[in-house]
Amino acid sequence: MAQRYLLPSPGVVTAIEGAERFADHPDLAYLEIRAKLGDRIGPVDSHxxxxxxxxxxGETREVAMALAEYVVERILIATDANMIR
Known part of the structure; x- marks a missing residue:
């Protein structure tokens, strides 16, 4: 088992894409996207x-870790730092 977090750059969320492609993946035990379009993302200072x-x-820890990192890399949470002002 492996756990990774989605940590987009600070800014206002302008797009969220890619999560749907993993909906039926047998080794994806849990996926939660807390950010919503228009949310302000700041520095991560708490859970x-x-x-x-x-x-x-996965069959091994390494397989689970690789899959978690693969999923995180393919979920786009785009932000615009210029919109924070």
Whole structure:
């Protein structure tokens, strides 16, 4: 089992894409995206400040870790830092 977090750059969320492609993946135990379009993302200073979480399973720890990182890398949470002002 492995757990990784979604940590987009600070700014206002302008797009969220990619999570749907993992909906039926047998080794994706949990996927939560907390960020919503228009949310202001700041520096991560606490657990609730994370934009989301991915938990995966696999035959080995290394396989689960690789899948978790793969999923996180393919979920886009785009932000615009210029919109924070």
């Amino acid at each position: 609730p400040a994370r934009a989301g979480v991915v938990i995966t399973t």
